[in-house]
Amino acid sequence: MTSIHYRTAIVDGHSLFYREAGDQDAPTVVLLHGFPTSSYMFRDLIPLLGDRYHVIAPDMLGFGHSDAPSVEEFEYGFDALADLTDGLLEQLGVERAALYVQDYGAPVGWRLAVRGPERVTAIITQNGNAYAEGLVPEFWAPVRAYWADPNPETAAPVRAALSLEAIRWQYTHGVPDVSLVSPDTWAHDHALVSRPGNDEVQMRLFLDYRTNVELYPKFHEYFRTSQVPLLAVWGANDEIFGPDGARAFLRDLPNAEVHLLDGGHFLLESHVDEVAARIRGFLG
Structure with a gap:
């Protein structure tokens, strides 16, 4: 059995929670979670990797057991989340690592890779998007409307993504045998995004997601110039980031x-x- 340690570190004055397993002298794999979850999504994967690799799975600021300052106290955005993740890895002495990215973890991981390509040994992307083809139009249409004109009317359908039913849909949609998915997942995530003020944190990140799409050409240039080893292992029935997003990596890699x-x-x-x-x- 692989022992998993549950730790915290102070980075730029913020407490960041992370799960850690494996021999610290082994090659490191960093697991970067998506919305609306946390390192909790890796609870079953970590033991399957920790016998061979040094595994680190942080909770981003505003998620899981990490600090969740209000939007008045912290300027949320993907640049800021990448800064904190970078600071955590530096504090832990991680000089080189493979990155596993999913959903929000992808734009954080892409930023880390662009900043220090020599530090990234490989990338595993599990429904972690980097191409316009991966953005399923039906899901992203209301989000794009919110990007174009943030106001209470355009915010309403985006804010609905924080509901228990919407979070449950993220976990169960496209899964042939829904009985394999524990209801603890969506109950856990919904409880955390329902903390006072966290809805505004999530709305800020929804709005800032447009910066990731704007940076896609920069990320593609990184892929082309680095030829980083990449594994895309993708839920083909995802209607947020569709399978064309996985196939698109082959264009540059x-x-x-x-x-x-x-x-x-x-x-x-x-x-x-x-x-x-x-x-x-x-x-x-």
Whole structure:
């Protein structure tokens, strides 16, 4: 059995929670979670990697067990989340690592990679998008309207993503056997985004997500120039980041491995053993 340690570190005055497992002298894998969850999404994957790798899974600021200052106290955005993640890894002495990115973890990971390409040994992207083709139009239309004109009317359908039903949908949609997905997942996430003031934190990040799309060409240039080893293991039935987003990596990284599995946005809930096997084979 792999022991998982639950730790906190102070980075720029903020307490960041992270899960850690494995031998610290082994190659490091950093797991970067998406919306609306936390490192909790990796609770089953960490033991499957920790026997061979040094695994670190942080909670981003505003998520999980990390601090969640109000929008008046902290300027939320993906640059800021990347800064804090970078600071945490520096404090932990992580000089080089493979990155696993999902959903929000992707734009954080892409920023880290662009800043220090020599520090990234490989990338595993599980429904972590970097291409316009991956943005499913039906899901993103209200978000784009909010980007274009942030006001109470355009904010309303975006804010609905914080509801229990919307979070449950993220976990269950596209999963052939929904009984594999624990209801603890959406109950856990909904409780945390329902903390006083956290809704405004999430709305700020929804608004700032437009900066990620604007940076796509810069991220593509990083892929082309670095030719970083990349594994895309993707829930093919995801209607947030569709499978065309996985295939698009081959345009800039022709040697990338792309595997489309019969699952949804949170693929680890139904396919953790297969994902872990793909990662171990790829990194090995």
